[in-house]
Amino acid sequence: MSARDASSLPAAEASVADSSEHTDTPEAQTPRRRPRRALRTSLIATAVLVVAAAGAVAATGTLGGDSEDKAASTAPTGPPKTTKVQRATLTRTETVDGNLGYGSATALQAAAATAGTQQQNGNQTTSGTTADSGQGVLTWLPAEGDKISRGEPAYRLNEQKVPLLYxxxxxxxILSVGADGKDVKMLEQNLAKLGYTGFTVDDEYTSGTAEAVKDWQEDLGREQTGTVAPGDAVVAAGARRVADVKGTLGSAPAGDILTWTGTERIVTVDLDVQYEDLVDDGTAAALRLPDGTQVTATVAEVGTAATAASSSQEGGGSSGSSGNSAAEATLPVTLTISDQKKLGRYNAAPVDVTLTAETHKNVLTVPINALVALQEGGYGLETVGSHGIEYVPVKLGMFAGGRVEVSGPGVRDGLIVGVPK
Structure with a gap:
């Protein structure tokens, strides 16, 4: 069989995950924020080189000239360069745009005032309208970027601390002796974590709970009532980082007092739905920061609802335009980073997120430029045997990292093959 020009190799088969050949990689350009773009594959089109003409002529045994002696003296004895078929694990990846930050901010609002008489478990509980229940003025507020942990004040109202509970x-x-429910258990869990004792963490507000609450109130510098009203504390999923301060010192706590987020930086990705199979809870991913630093991340959450985002030509189109609009469905994906120190001082930045699309383990591989397009169709490898140069047909598999998976009769680990100039 004979070789021919390999320029007809399909572009899809010639693509590999060797991002170093891109001109738009972070190494080649100064990092910058880019508009959201379609999923960018790291598979790169690589030209498959043609076997040197002299080698092809030697394989067919046809030479120009007047004598066999001249042919024998000029015929090449083998390819200019060789390599070996090797077993390896190939991994194809997909790289998408992500955003590093602290996630979406939520608002902390002033608690509604609690006044008058409230029914609890068949008993009447009387409470007056107090500064603790949302009345009064703001006398202290945290600063943007501050972190607030369990038991620490989110703000002060009339100089009384309003602490954070998880x-x-x-x-x-209003919670007092005799109350029961999830809110009671939440309060007792927090009291226990803060070091208060004398009660059992459950759904029941007992006299032991009331005594622990009094101790807590004393430490906060508040009146020791043994009861807890809605405005006495704020509740969030965990420690918070202040994103923006909305309230004003000396004013009533009306509306949003501040907005806050989680305390750890995360990465969010709007993933095209056709690539949903690349992510699942616990899937590992590689992040590339604007300065080139590589960081490992883990998929923590994959949204279940696709969001349709449509875009059209700015200004509603122009004369002669088709008027077509692009609509892409995406899934919100959240990734967490265990080693926050590797993120340096970045609080918000665009990042590249590389996801593993496919892995083939322990397969026979050769460099892509070892492939030869055969005249009769398909692709092969140039080998040098006892009968001179021969071409072994191969079936192509995955392209990745500048190599290609090959298989077929006569293809084995360690086989020496030519690499055309």
């Missing part, structure tokens, strides 16, 4: 159930009623 949980998912907000304070929505």
């Amino acid at each position: 949980g998912s159930t907000p304070l929505y009623r």
Whole structure:
């Protein structure tokens, strides 16, 4: 069989995950924020080189000239360069745009005032309208970027601390002896974490709970009532980082007091839905920061609902335009970074997120430029055997990292093959 020009190799088969050949890689350009673009594959089109003409002529045994002696003296004895078929693991990756930050900010609002009489478990509980329940003025506020942990004040109202508690159930009623429910358990869990004792962490607000609350109130510098009202504390899923301060010192706590986020930086990605199979909870990914630093991340959450985002020509189109608009469905993906120190001082930045698309383990591979397009169709490898130069047909598999998976009769680990000039 004979070789021919390999320029007909399909572009898809000639693509590999060797991002070093791109001209738009972070190494080649100064990092900058880019508009969201379609999923960018790291598979690169690589030209498959043609076997040197002299080698092809030697394989067919046809030479120009007047004598066999002249042919024998000029015929090449083998390819100009050789390599070996090697077993390796090939991994194809997909690189997408992500955004590093602290996630979406949520608002902390002043608690509604609690006044009058409230019904609890069949008993009447009387409470007066106090500064603790949302009345009064703001006398202290945190600064943007401050971190607030369990038990620390989110703000002060009439110089009384309003601390942060961890949980998912907000304070929505007055809690006192006899109350029961998820909010009671949330309060007791926090009291226990803060070091208070004398009660059992459960759904029941007992006299032991009330005594622990009094101790807590004393440490906060507040009146020791043994009861907890909605405005006495704020509840969030965990420690918070202040994103923006909305309230004003000396004013009433109306509306949003501040906005806050989680305390650890995360990466968010709007992933095209056709690539949903690349991500799952726990999937590892590689991040590339604007300065080139590589960081490992883990997929923590994959949204279940696709968001349709449509775009059209700015200004509603122009004369002669087709008027077509692009619509892309995406999934929100959140990735966490365990080693926050590697992120340096970046609080917000565009990042490249590389996801593993496919892996083929322990397969036979050769450099892509060892492939030869055969005249009868398909691709092969140039080998030098006892009968001179021969071409072994191969079936192509995955392209990745500048190599290609090959298989077929006669293809084995360690086989010496030619690499055309």
